[in-house]
Every structure is written in structure tokens, then in C-alpha cells.
Amino acid sequence: MTKTADVLAFERNVTKALDDGQLRRNLRSAMTTLSQRRRALFADVEAFEKLRTQGQSIRRRALSRLPELLEQLEARCTANGIQVHWAETTAEANAICLDIIRRHGAQRVIKGKSMVSEEMHLNHFLEEQGIEALETDLGEYIIQLDGETPSHIIVPAIHKNKDQIAHLFHDRIPDAPYTEVVEELNAIARQELREKFRAGEVGVSGVNFAVAETGTLCLVENEGNGRMCTTAPPVHIALMGLEKVVEKLQDVPPLLRLLTGSATGQPITTYFNMITAPRRPGELDGPREVHLVILDNGRSSIYGDPERRATLQCIRCGACLNHCPIYTRLGGHAYGHVYPGPIGSILTPQLEGLDEAGVMASASTFCGACEEVCPVKIPFTEILRMLRNEAYARGESEHDVKGHGYRYTTVEALSWKSWALYNTSPGLARIGSQILGKLGQHLPMIGPLKEWTRTRIPPPFAPKSLHQLAQERGLDDDR
Amino acid sequence: MTANARANILSRLRATTTQGSFAVPDAPVIAGLALSLEERIDRLRRMLETMHAEVQVVSSSAWLGALKARLRARGLNGLLYGAETPLGAALEAAWEDDLPPLVPYSESVEQCREQLFHIDAGITTTRGAIAENGALILWPSAAEPRLMSLTPGLHIAVLEAGMIFNTFAEAIDQQAWLQEGMPTNALLISGPSKTADIELTLTFGVHGPKELVVFILT
Structure with a gap:
């Protein structure tokens, strides 16, 4: 699957799932019940914390x-x-x-x-x-x-x-x-x-x-x-x-x-x-x-990287699904792969390759609910962040996830390079922020800006930069 | 194919590709339940009943009478039992004509498959029970095979009250499971078979027994 097809297929699935009222009702009732039952059983929070540290320890000892x-x-x-x-x-x-x-x-x-x-x-x-x-x-x-x-x-x-x-x-x-x-x-x-x-x-x-x-x-x-x-x-x-x-x-x-x-x-x-x-x-x-x-x-390649290895702690309880704001609204089929929900989002891209299933790592709000309920304390958000980075890592990458760099584009790489240059050159930043302060409201909404503002209201640019405001108050650049 | 697969997998697992450590946190000490015998019986009973098992706490001298009273008038087509156990001998000695016939499980499953899948009830001993999560421990054996507690619609289990442990961990430890060596199949059973796969509606009696009756002998 090409990366665009992958992303588009997922977006189509998402729209379809969100439009399915019956599915939404079935899921809402089931997920609420499952999470309430879990909460009732582990009502003693302190005891539960001990138990899950024990679970984490057992799983990590076995993996080590x-x-x-x-x-x-x-x-x-x-x-x-x-x-x-x-x-x-x-x-x-x-x-x-x-x-x-x-x-x-x-x-x-x-x-x-x-x-x-x-x-x-x-x-x-x-x-x-x-x-x-x-x-x-x-x-x-x-x-x-x-x-x-x-x-x-x-x-x-x-x-x-x-x-x-x-x-x-x-x-x-x-x-x-x-x-x-x-x-x-x-x-x-x-x-x-x-x-x-x-x-x-x-x-x-x-x-x-x-x-x-x-x-x-x-x-x-x-x-x-x-x-x-x-x-x-x-x-x-x-x-x-x-x-x-x-x-x-x-x-x-x-x-x-x-x-x-x-x-x-x-x-x-x-x-x-x-x-x-x-x-x-x-x-x-x-x-x-x-x-x-x-x-x-593919598990042995996950095992090779100590940071990714935590993925293998999983005991497949499904609690991360039941508590995920994405899963509980979409259900499992929208993910398009065997393992859905947060565990699917960290496991599948590593098993199948980012170029096949990398989009799953984007199915997260980073709210961390999965991490809070996980009985063996898998660091979901760290692994998700790592996978998103790997998606852009061309050539050799730190964690060597299969299919890494599949989202790399020259335009995007150049944009970030320019951004870095802009922010590390005081002169450039001064001129730039003055221009943006005056003309920012009239930026044409095309390309990524169009995409970004599809569901967001663009914030207005401040007429003066923080640097300018500080100077006007008589603050010195070096202090 | 498999020989290569084995070597390849193990060599990949042994070659870590990046620097970094994989820390194992210390496991906190968790104090298990420490209940008296009475409390263990009570907790086990409550938990089993929550899972729709029927529990009768009865003295060792009165339990056969209680069993017979329960079976009489139910019109069951037979009670599967292990003839080579002390329980089997006790049943044979006490059995009466107006009760469902005792059917020994004495041939291999290949010879009696039909019968196993059509008999209404089965009775087994237990190796113990766990108060904490309300489960019976069964170690099926040549004398009490595995399907006895699975194919009949009614499973009757007999438990000595003194064998109720606080926790699963305590049972493994005190019964020396490791030292004794694990049986072909060991089971924890906490009720009649159940499912919640349709709208999470809890329903009892799926592929295993529809009823579980537990006699706790004091």
C-alpha cells in the first residue's frame, strides 16, 4: 500500500465508522460497561498500583x-x-x-x-x-x-x-x-x-x-x-x-x-x-x-531495541481499547488491521512496517488513558511518539522500525530546516516576525495550511513579537 | 524449515541492535489474604454463588444424603463418576434405585464419546479451592478424566473444606505443584460455563456445564 492510499483508507474508515450511529451506540454502551466493571474490581487504587508494578516486573523479567x-x-x-x-x-x-x-x-x-x-x-x-x-x-x-x-x-x-x-x-x-x-x-x-x-x-x-x-x-x-x-x-x-x-x-x-x-x-x-x-x-x-x-x-526485531521491547510486555487484556477515546468511537474495524486500539497502534506498525500500517500511530490523542490502565505499564505514548518520528526518519534511523522514513518528503524536510535557520538567526527572525505581524492575516490557505485549518480556526498573528515587546520595556537581549 | 527458524529466531533475539537498557523494576511485596477457615469457606461460597454455582456446606457424614436429595426427582439420564476413587466407592455403597444410574468413566474417550456427550451429569473430586477469587482446583487423572467436568450439563464437585486456600499462589506453594510435577491438565473452575459475547449480557451454560453444584464438606 502506498502511503497516501494507507492514509486515505484510514480516513475513509474513520468517516464511515463515525457516521454509523448503530455502531457508535453499541460501542458506547459496551465500552462504558467494561471500564466500569474493571474500575469496580480494582477499586483499591493503591493495591492495584502494587499489583500492576508486580505485573510489569514479571513481564520485563521474562523479556530480559x-x-x-x-x-x-x-x-x-x-x-x-x-x-x-x-x-x-x-x-x-x-x-x-x-x-x-x-x-x-x-x-x-x-x-x-x-x-x-x-x-x-x-x-x-x-x-x-x-x-x-x-x-x-x-x-x-x-x-x-x-x-x-x-x-x-x-x-x-x-x-x-x-x-x-x-x-x-x-x-x-x-x-x-x-x-x-x-x-x-x-x-x-x-x-x-x-x-x-x-x-x-x-x-x-x-x-x-x-x-x-x-x-x-x-x-x-x-x-x-x-x-x-x-x-x-x-x-x-x-x-x-x-x-x-x-x-x-x-x-x-x-x-x-x-x-x-x-x-x-x-x-x-x-x-x-x-x-x-x-x-x-x-x-x-x-x-x-x-x-x-x-x-x-517481526517480534524478534521489536525485541532487538530496548525501547521498543516494552511493546512485548502486553498480555492482551484489551483495557487500552476500552479506555481509548479513539477506539471507543471507531471500533476495531476502522483500524484496518488485526490488532486495533492503542496496542494495535504500537504493535502493528512494528510487525507490518510503518509503510504498511504507520497511519495507526496517528490514531491517538496522546491523552495517555491506555498507559494509565495498562496492567503491565506499557509506555504507550513514548512508543507512539517514537513511531511517528521513525515515519520521517530517512536513511539510518535510531530505532530501525521496518518501513521507517516512509513519510519523509523533501519539502517537509526543507521547511523544518528553514524553520531552524529562521529561529537561530536573530536578524532573520526579527524581519520575519515583523512581516508576519503585518501580513500574517492574509496568508493564502493552501497546502498544509489548508489541511490544518480545515477543522481549526487560524489564530491571529500578534502585531509585535515577544522580543519587540520585551525591548520596548527596556529589557536587555542578554538578560 | 523449523530447525532454521529456531536458530534464526534465537540468534535475532540474542543480537540487540541498539544501545540502551531494559530495566526490570523490583516487584513489591503484596500481602495475600490470611483468612480463618470459616472466612475462607464463606468467601469461597459467596464468590461461587455470584458466578451462579450452587454451593452446599455440609458435614462429611450428611453430604451423600444431601446429594441424593438433590438428584432424586430430577430425571437425569445418568451420573458419570470415577469408579476407582474413594468418592466412587462411597457413591456405589450409598446408591439407590430411584436415583440416576451411576455410569463409570472407565473406557478411553474413543470408545465412549457418544455417551460422554449425552450424559446429563458428572461428579468429581477436587484438589482444593481458592478463596480469593472463588475457584475450585481440579487435577483430572486416569481415575477422573478431563471430560467428566466438561461434557455433562450438570457438574457436581466435592470439596474438603480444609483444602480451601487463601490464594492461588498459596495453593501452588502449599500443595507443592512444582515438586510434585504438573499433571497433564490442571484446572481452575469458578462456575458453570458462561458468555457475555452478545451485548455483554451475561448468560450461563454455553459449551461447558450449564450448572455447577459444589458440596463443601466440613
């Missing part, structure tokens, strides 16, 4: 030893009987999954919710290979029925209301009656999916935390579909981004508390599922094969 911990995780998992695969790109990860699925002659996989699988576009890839990938999380099931992608990383169908879902179920599920009763919609989905769980050949899931010291894969969920996908089929494939590893089992309780509390205001989810091995001799159920796919897809 990431290569060792990944090796330890691999060794423990292997010893437990879990087969570990490494993928540099999403294409490699998809190929690994396909190979496992083909080896078992499976026609269909059942999926628990996984953002990494979205990042891989796994469903689309498998469909092209003639394999059905069925989403089983209710929210994911809803959007899959409608051919959509998640608009939120925790509540993927939050942009839809129950009337829209009622129509969707009635239209797309054979024999489904029309109902707007949430319990009944839920029962329809339960019935539809139950048979699929029974007959499931391969289950696919994400990973919330991978514990290096024990080789344990932890999964957080409420519906039981995650347990179904990881227990009922003979094969389980778990997908994780390489940053998901934690050092110790005792690191899990605080992170779990922070994750469920920040995401939905729950003290814990219905199920916390810790998987350490495939079915052991004598056991009667559980998959006979468990595979862990560790995906890089």
Missing part, C-alpha cells in the same frame, strides 16, 4: 531473559511430550499447522479464540487448502458467520447488537428460529457447536501464558469451548507469539488476576486451563498429540 526462557520452555515441553515448532513468519506457521492437519487426514479443525491465528489469517489459509476452520467462541462464531474479522481482541463481536445477531442466526443457521432473546441465541450456538466438538478432529487454540519452568500452556476462557478444543479432539495445536513466555509458575497468579480484571472486571474467568502434556499412558481422554507453534513474525 527471553531467548533462555524460550529454550527452557522448549526443553520442558519436549520432555513432557509436547512437540514444539518454530515459525519465523505467519506463512511458516500456517504451513506447520497444515502439515499436522494433513498428517491426520483431518477435514475440519475446531478453534478456540486466538489472536495469533487471526494474525496468521489461518482460517482463510486453511479454507484455500480445502479445510474448514470453525470458530467456537461465541463472539468469534458470530463474526465468522457474517464473514467478518474481530473488532475487539477480547469481545470480538462487540460491534453487533442482539437484533443484528438475531437476523444473522436466522439467515445463516439452518432451521434457526428468529429470536432476540440472548439466552436463546446462546442455546442455538451451543446446539450447533456441540456436534462439532464431539466430532472434532484437530483442535486449535492460543496461549495466554507459557510457563518456562514447567512447560505448561495456560488458557483463559469462560465458555468451555477452549477446554473442548484442547481436550476432545485427538490432536491439539497451540499457537503463541514468542513473547508469551513467563519464567515461573508463581508468575502466573498475579498476571491472571491482572488479565481477567483488566479485560472484563472478573476476579477470575470460569476456566483457567493449564496444559502440560498430551494424554499420558493410562489416561482415558485428552489429545494424543499436542503441538506448540512459537511464532516470531
Whole structure:
């Protein structure tokens, strides 16, 4: 995508989202509820601050030893009987999954919710290979029925209301009656999916935390579909981004508390599922094969820069989305990429390149709400600012973000050079400010000025500069 | 392909491209809950009930009677249980004809998949519970397989009151999870399955059990 196309596509999405009254109402109600629930759970501010410092410390400790911990995780998992695969790109990860699925002659996989699988576009890839990938999380099931992608990383169908879902179920599920009763919609989905769980050949899931010291894969969920996908089929494939590893089992309780509390205001989810091995001799159920796919897809380059590395602290709770003045008005689809909201704005340009997704870093007011609620204290605004700078950094850049310098233009670079010259040459500045004081009101509104004044009233230039005023009061230049 | 990927990824992670440090802040010491047994029972009960589990605190001598009273007249097609556990033996000894038939989980899932997905109820032991966030700890085993607490619409869990810990961290520590070695699958369960994916409306009974009944034995 060229930079103009990228910017224009985003602007079009923004306008479309803002004009969609139904979307705005659905989002407002949901985001208000989620943030209120979170606030109620973490009502003791002092205790919460301690807890999140603990979360930050755990995540940063893990990242500071990431290569060792990944090796330890691999060794423990292997010893437990879990087969570990490494993928540099999403294409490699998809190929690994396909190979496992083909080896078992499976026609269909059942999926628990996984953002990494979205990042891989796994469903689309498998469909092209003639394999059905069925989403089983209710929210994911809803959007899959409608051919959509998640608009939120925790509540993927939050942009839809129950009337829209009622129509969707009635239209797309054979024999489904029309109902707007949430319990009944839920029962329809339960019935539809139950048979699929029974007959499931391969289950696919994400990973919330991978514990290096024990080789344990932890999964957080409420519906039981995650347990179904990881227990009922003979094969389980778990997908994780390489940053998901934690050092110790005792690191899990605080992170779990922070994750469920920040995401939905729950003290814990219905199920916390810790998987350490495939079915052991004598056991009667559980998959006979468990595979862990560790995906890089640009994460190792983020890791290389200590300032950017904080991006990888994320535990994907979605609190930054729920509190973002931009996300709560646009929803996730306007961002045009898998990860929306503040985390998407800092992660996606680094994964895909600034030239692909750099515009996402502009989707911020710098209000810092994301930073205030983040359970692991990711310095969002610092990273956003760095990404905006990198967008203009031609040639070698300090942080070497993929696609940096894509917004560099000679005109803009010259303008800033002139600005610097103007401000460092007293004579030039004096003459310039006198001219602007007299003629500033009549500047032609073209180019960037036209763009800037599209939504702003241009401030009048003062007839005299501060320097002039100071001189008139008898102040000396050197004091 | 994978062998190269592994080496490439690890070598990239080991090569930091720029100067700078990545500080790890000290983790503050957080005092966990320290409740009495009574308080732990009470808190666990309250939290489980908030999540729509039914909780009955009952003496070890009276609990089987309470279970039978609950199951009688419900017209369930069977109660899945583990025959090789002390709980299984107690059920067999106490069972009566007017109760849903006891169905042992004794064959591998490949042999009894149909039955597992159609039976109405299952009963399991628990390894303990966590008062702080209101969750049961289950370590499924060969004697009590994983699907027992998942496929039946009604899951009945039996918990010894003395095994209720203050926090998750305390349970890991005092039950020596690390020293003992992690089981194939360990679970925390805090209620019947639920979802809020449609307009954040909380609804119970999705893909897992629709009902969770917990007997806390004192």
C-alpha cells in the first residue's frame, strides 16, 4: 500500500465508522460497561498500583531473559511430550499447522479464540487448502458467520447488537428460529457447536501464558469451548507469539488476576486451563498429540531495541481499547488491521512496517488513558511518539522500525530546516516576525495550511513579537 | 524449515541492535489474604454463588444424603463418576434405585464419546479451592478424566473444606505443584460455563456445564 492510499483508507474508515450511529451506540454502551466493571474490581487504587508494578516486573523479567526462557520452555515441553515448532513468519506457521492437519487426514479443525491465528489469517489459509476452520467462541462464531474479522481482541463481536445477531442466526443457521432473546441465541450456538466438538478432529487454540519452568500452556476462557478444543479432539495445536513466555509458575497468579480484571472486571474467568502434556499412558481422554507453534513474525526485531521491547510486555487484556477515546468511537474495524486500539497502534506498525500500517500511530490523542490502565505499564505514548518520528526518519534511523522514513518528503524536510535557520538567526527572525505581524492575516490557505485549518480556526498573528515587546520595556537581549 | 527458524529466531533475539537498557523494576511485596477457615469457606461460597454455582456446606457424614436429595426427582439420564476413587466407592455403597444410574468413566474417550456427550451429569473430586477469587482446583487423572467436568450439563464437585486456600499462589506453594510435577491438565473452575459475547449480557451454560453444584464438606 502506498502511503497516501494507507492514509486515505484510514480516513475513509474513520468517516464511515463515525457516521454509523448503530455502531457508535453499541460501542458506547459496551465500552462504558467494561471500564466500569474493571474500575469496580480494582477499586483499591493503591493495591492495584502494587499489583500492576508486580505485573510489569514479571513481564520485563521474562523479556530480559527471553531467548533462555524460550529454550527452557522448549526443553520442558519436549520432555513432557509436547512437540514444539518454530515459525519465523505467519506463512511458516500456517504451513506447520497444515502439515499436522494433513498428517491426520483431518477435514475440519475446531478453534478456540486466538489472536495469533487471526494474525496468521489461518482460517482463510486453511479454507484455500480445502479445510474448514470453525470458530467456537461465541463472539468469534458470530463474526465468522457474517464473514467478518474481530473488532475487539477480547469481545470480538462487540460491534453487533442482539437484533443484528438475531437476523444473522436466522439467515445463516439452518432451521434457526428468529429470536432476540440472548439466552436463546446462546442455546442455538451451543446446539450447533456441540456436534462439532464431539466430532472434532484437530483442535486449535492460543496461549495466554507459557510457563518456562514447567512447560505448561495456560488458557483463559469462560465458555468451555477452549477446554473442548484442547481436550476432545485427538490432536491439539497451540499457537503463541514468542513473547508469551513467563519464567515461573508463581508468575502466573498475579498476571491472571491482572488479565481477567483488566479485560472484563472478573476476579477470575470460569476456566483457567493449564496444559502440560498430551494424554499420558493410562489416561482415558485428552489429545494424543499436542503441538506448540512459537511464532516470531517481526517480534524478534521489536525485541532487538530496548525501547521498543516494552511493546512485548502486553498480555492482551484489551483495557487500552476500552479506555481509548479513539477506539471507543471507531471500533476495531476502522483500524484496518488485526490488532486495533492503542496496542494495535504500537504493535502493528512494528510487525507490518510503518509503510504498511504507520497511519495507526496517528490514531491517538496522546491523552495517555491506555498507559494509565495498562496492567503491565506499557509506555504507550513514548512508543507512539517514537513511531511517528521513525515515519520521517530517512536513511539510518535510531530505532530501525521496518518501513521507517516512509513519510519523509523533501519539502517537509526543507521547511523544518528553514524553520531552524529562521529561529537561530536573530536578524532573520526579527524581519520575519515583523512581516508576519503585518501580513500574517492574509496568508493564502493552501497546502498544509489548508489541511490544518480545515477543522481549526487560524489564530491571529500578534502585531509585535515577544522580543519587540520585551525591548520596548527596556529589557536587555542578554538578560 | 523449523530447525532454521529456531536458530534464526534465537540468534535475532540474542543480537540487540541498539544501545540502551531494559530495566526490570523490583516487584513489591503484596500481602495475600490470611483468612480463618470459616472466612475462607464463606468467601469461597459467596464468590461461587455470584458466578451462579450452587454451593452446599455440609458435614462429611450428611453430604451423600444431601446429594441424593438433590438428584432424586430430577430425571437425569445418568451420573458419570470415577469408579476407582474413594468418592466412587462411597457413591456405589450409598446408591439407590430411584436415583440416576451411576455410569463409570472407565473406557478411553474413543470408545465412549457418544455417551460422554449425552450424559446429563458428572461428579468429581477436587484438589482444593481458592478463596480469593472463588475457584475450585481440579487435577483430572486416569481415575477422573478431563471430560467428566466438561461434557455433562450438570457438574457436581466435592470439596474438603480444609483444602480451601487463601490464594492461588498459596495453593501452588502449599500443595507443592512444582515438586510434585504438573499433571497433564490442571484446572481452575469458578462456575458453570458462561458468555457475555452478545451485548455483554451475561448468560450461563454455553459449551461447558450449564450448572455447577459444589458440596463443601466440613
